[in-house]
Amino acid sequence: MRTSPTILHLDMDAFYASVEQASKPSLRGKAVVVGGLGPRGVVATASYEARIFGVHSAMPMSQARRLAPNAAYLVPRFELYRSISEQVMRLLRELSPLVEPLSLDEAFVDLEAGGSARDAESARLAGTKLRADIRAVTGLTGSVGLAASKMLAKIASEEAKPDGLVLIPPGTERAMLEPMTVRTLPGVGPATGDHLRRAGITTVGELAEAGEDELVRLLGRAHGHALHAMALARDERPVVAERETKSVSVEDTYDVDIHDRVRVGVEVERLADRCVRRLRGSGLSGRTIVLKVRRYDFATLTRSETLRGPTDDPSVVREAAARLLDSVDTTGGVRLLGVGVSGLADYTQEDLFAQAAGGRDEEPAEEPEPDPVAEPRPVPAERRWPSGHDVRHARYGHGWVQGSGLGRVTVRFETPYSGTGRVRTFPMEDPDLTPADPLPLIPPVPRRAGGAEAERQPSSLPLPASLPKSRSGGGGGAATSSP
Numbered sequence: 335m336r337t338s339p340t341i342l343h344l345d346m347d348a349f350y351a352s353v354e355q356a357s358k359p360s361l362r363g364k365a366v367v368v369g370g371l372g373p374r375g376v377v378a379t380a381s382y383e384a385r386i387f388g389v390h391s392a393m394p395m396s397q398a399r400r401l402a403p404n405a406a407y408l409v410p411r412f413e414l415y416r417s418i419s420e421q422v423m424r425l426l427r428e429l430s431p432l433v434e435p436l437s438l439d440e441a442f443v444d445l446e447a448g449g450s451a452r453d454a455e456s457a458r459l460a461g462t463k464l465r466a467d468i469r470a471v472t473g474l475t476g477s478v479g480l481a482a483s484k485m486l487a488k489i490a491s492e493e494a495k496p497d498g499l500v501l502i503p504p505g506t507e508r509a510m511l512e513p514m515t516v517r518t519l520p521g522v523g524p525a526t527g528d529h530l531r532r533a534g535i536t537t538v539g540e541l542a543e544a545g546e547d548e549l550v551r552l553l554g555r556a557h558g559h560a561l562h563a564m565a566l567a568r569d570e571r572p573v574v575a576e577r578e579t580k581s582v583s584v585e586d587t588y589d590v591d592i593h594d595r596v597r598v599g600v601e602v603e604r605l606a607d608r609c610v611r612r613l614r615g616s617g618l619s620g621r622t623i624v625l626k627v628r629r630y631d632f633a634t635l636t637r638s639e640t641l642r643g644p645t646d647d648p649s650v651v652r653e654a655a656a657r658l659l660d661s662v663d664t665t666g667g668v669r670l671l672g673v674g675v676s677g678l679a680d681y682t683q684e685d686l687f688a689q690a691a692g693g694r695d696e697e698p699a700e701e702p703e704p705d706p707v708a709e710p711r712p713v714p715a716e717r718r719w720p721s722g723h724d725v726r727h728a729r730y731g732h733g734w735v736q737g738s739g740l741g742r743v744t745v746r747f748e749t750p751y752s753g754t755g756r757v758r759t760f761p762m763e764d765p766d767l768t769p770a771d772p773l774p775l776i777p778p779v780p781r782r783a784g785g786a787e788a789e790r791q792p793s794s795l796p797l798p799a800s801l802p803k804s805r806s807g808g809g810g811g812a813a814t815s816s817p
């Protein structure tokens with residue numbers, strides 16, 4: 335492990351919800367929940383104001399509504415989240431060529447590899463500047479952890495939340511970890527945590543004291559060995575700039591169980607086509623076709639078939655997925671379907687086009703015509719205006735959908751740089767109301783005479799009122815900012 339805390343972990347604070355608050359002045363400082371709004375939707379992100387009521391990610395949306403009935407419930411805007419994520423990742427790559435993204439809102443950075451830091455003080459300065467730059471460019475806040483290993487840097491960023499910076503000085507790791515719950519360590523989920531608790535192990539210190547042999551006996555060789563090393567603060571994993579994609583998959587959850595076997599087959603074909611489009615978009619092909627079926631009773635089944643070589647032919651994937659479906663009983667109803675391809679390669683074995691059909695002799699089609707089932711499914715009238723999405727009215731300008739139904743749509747007219755806007759209701763078919771692209775969270779930079787852009791100043795967007803001041807662990811000067 336390193337002798338300096340030069341591995342940085344950035345985690346944006348309640349990312350999706352924070353983006354929505356920043357873009358909608360009327361929601362700043364209020365409970366916001368982002369996710370699927372259907373009967374079987376789940377929470378993607380909850381703002382810190384919503385978390386006070388017990389709402390958290392991966393919770394069923396119906397439960398979230400019971401806990402926080404007065405929160406704003408919004409449909410995700412992934413294209414906007416991706417564009418903001420790209421801005422953040424560019425800032426990280428200015429610090430180092432070794433940036434390992436984990437998701438849209440989370441990444442590791444090797445500061446030493448980029449010459450951005452060599453010791454605790456320079457690492458702290460780099461982390462402080464990064465947080466300021468993110469705020470200036472996006473208007474959002476992120477929490478930073480700094481440590482000598484990836485595991486500890488991630489734990490530090492979690493301790494820093496929200497809107498903080500925590501640095502763990504080398505040599506203090508064991509003392510910091512010992513009182514923490516075993517659930518703090520990566521790979522310890524509810525099941526493993528309960529198993530360890532029944533064995534009398536609840537803290538990381540107790541995990542270290544148990545010894546490797548006892549952990550191997552309790553958890554198996556691989557898991558026991560790994561957890562013992564983590565309990566001793568040992569983590570030699572490097573920051574990897576390019577994470578290898580292991581699979582490409584798509585899935586849909588249905589508001590109402592599908593009982594019709596023909597409809598299930600059509601859905602599987604449609605998912606196979608979507609999966610191939612994503613596969614081709616990444617310049618990949620794959621050998622193993624995977625079908626995922628979640629039945630009415632929440633039992634999840636997976637079936638897979640490995641081909642003789644990699645393919646990105648939609649007919650091959652469709653036919654393999656259909657054969658896999660034949661082995662699954664769907665008579666009780668299906669609530670989720672998914673199709674994936676793994677065993678990826680960056681080439682396609684051209685003579686495998688017919689293998690899914692058992693070696694047929696026909697020539698492959700040049701390019702399949704768009705299948706009607708691959709077209710987007712008709713959206714019910716009440717869903718044509720997703721809550722939280724942007725619209726524009728010919729008379730009132732830019733706004734966002736607060737809700738819709740019964741032939742009406744309610745819009746609040748405001749922008750990221752305006753005050754709280756007024757609410758108006760229109761017929762769903764109002765010709766003056768159209769979907770719109772999201773506006774940037776930071777207003778466009780004014781240009782000086784001669785075309786030069788004025789220097790960008792940090793955003794003045796207010797933070798949610800519930801956020802505490804930033805803090806910094808491990809001694810030394812803390813990077814602080816008031817909400």
